[in-house]
Amino acid sequence: MPLTPPPLSLYVHIPWCVRKCPYCDFNSHEGRGALPFAAYVDALLADLDFDLPLVWGRTVQSVFFGGGTPSLMPPEFIDRFLQGASSRLRFAPGCEITLETNPGTAEHGRFEGYRNAGVNRLSFGIQSFDDGCLQRLGRIHDSREAEAAVKLAQDAGFDNFNLDLMYALPGQDLAMAEHDLQRAFALQPTHVSHYQLTLEPNTVFAARPPAGIPDDDAGWDMQEHCQALLADAGYVQYEVSAYTRPGRQCAHNLNYWKYGDYLGIGAGAHGKLTLGHDESILRRWKHKHPTRYLAEAGNEAVVGGDERITPERRPFEFMLNALRLVDGFELATFEARTGLSATMIEPQLRIAIDRGWLVIDAGRVRPTDLGRRFTNDVVALFLVEPASKT
Ligand SMILES: C[S@@+](CC[C@H](N)C(=O)[O-])C[C@H]1O[C@@H](n2cnc3c(N)ncnc32)[C@H](O)[C@@H]1O
Numbered sequence: 001m002p003l004t005p006p007p008l009s010l011y012v013h014i015p016w017c018v019r020k021c022p023y024c025d026f027n028s029h030e031g032r033g034a035l036p037f038a039a040y041v042d043a044l045l046a047d048l049d050f051d052l053p054l055v056w057g058r059t060v061q062s063v064f065f066g067g068g069t070p071s072l073m074p075p076e077f078i079d080r081f082l083q084g085a086s087s088r089l090r091f092a093p094g095c096e097i098t099l100e101t102n103p104g105t106a107e108h109g110r111f112e113g114y115r116n117a118g119v120n121r122l123s124f125g126i127q128s129f130d131d132g133c134l135q136r137l138g139r140i141h142d143s144r145e146a147e148a149a150v151k152l153a154q155d156a157g158f159d160n161f162n163l164d165l166m167y168a169l170p171g172q173d174l175a176m177a178e179h180d181l182q183r184a185f186a187l188q189p190t191h192v193s194h195y196q197l198t199l200e201p202n203t204v205f206a207a208r209p210p211a212g213i214p215d216d217d218a219g220w221d222m223q224e225h226c227q228a229l230l231a232d233a234g235y236v237q238y239e240v241s242a243y244t245r246p247g248r249q250c251a252h253n254l255n256y257w258k259y260g261d262y263l264g265i266g267a268g269a270h271g272k273l274t275l276g277h278d279e280s281i282l283r284r285w286k287h288k289h290p291t292r293y294l295a296e297a298g299n300e301a302v303v304g305g306d307e308r309i310t311p312e313r314r315p316f317e318f319m320l321n322a323l324r325l326v327d328g329f330e331l332a333t334f335e336a337r338t339g340l341s342a343t344m345i346e347p348q349l350r351i352a353i354d355r356g357w358l359v360i361d362a363g364r365v366r367p368t369d370l371g372r373r374f375t376n377d378v379v380a381l382f383l384v385e386p387a388s389k390t
């Protein structure tokens, strides 16, 4: 079965934030003093040049500036990066270009600048519209500032934007979670990401969990209730945490979930690339610390690691992504993206179908409601342990 290079995306990591949130395990560093944006753009372009031979001749279908807080970076730097990137890579017509935005960094003129640079989608880290919750989450903005930031972006012509909300927050009850959604709907986002707060290892919250985190049952009730509210408001769920107005799915994230390819540029960025010349799948990641990244971008030393994904591991990786999607995947896509025949996963599919976790219809595999509740167990069926050495 040949590996077919799938659509290609570009991820760009901006590693600084005004302040580190106590729940966050992203590669984000509190930026002190003037941040070296000009040098960072040079480093990003050098990093891109270094990876370019891996994607010769391919077209980029989406770009995502993630963080950290990309909206800390003034528009002229985003503009210079995008100009440099589009002179090195072919961007598809209508290429989705998203920039993650912390409402606490919004200021007049900034959004016009991003639009002029080519950004056509924003993703706001709102988290909650309750000022008590925002404070307990250590956010740098209150609810009024969050609404004002979204309105500034709308005035600048952004009509395609996502709001990130979290639920099961310390001190939050069902009515408060509902209220957060109502305030979000009033801003008319095209997309809502609705995440359950998780206590990630090596965060302040993991070391000292805050009081008042709703228990599992309460968290589950919130999820079910909010799913219904989102549906009533016209937001269609297409992934575990992603809800969209018709036709406004995030193309960039969809490409991850469909086991597509992506270049990862920037401190700590991860990439996944299908290489035609030797029929392999490569995962490559860059060093995490901004200072080291700035010093080493553009040469081999910036690569934190390269890993070839063995054929045995591909079904697990594919399922880890594709089974997040409400619509699941086509067996033909499994074959094209993994280079493996679908007959190889028949035994596991059969078990999952027998347990009521998956259904197959006309070559498409979909998780059932039960399967979506037990995604980890379903995905684990496809994990092949490496043979132990004797
Ligand atoms: C990189 S951040 C978004 C942009 C920006 N840094 C901000 O926070 O405003 C990505 C999103 O992941 C979610 N997130 C981060 N840590 C989380 C956690 N521990 N549990 C659940 N969601 C989390 C938040 O909703 C956050 O907005």
Ligand code: SF4
Pocket (backbone or CB within 6 Å): 016, 017, 019, 020, 021, 024, 025, 026, 028, 067, 068, 069, 102, 125
């Ligand atoms: S602003 Fe966003 S990336 Fe930065 S620490 Fe907070 S959640 Fe993490």
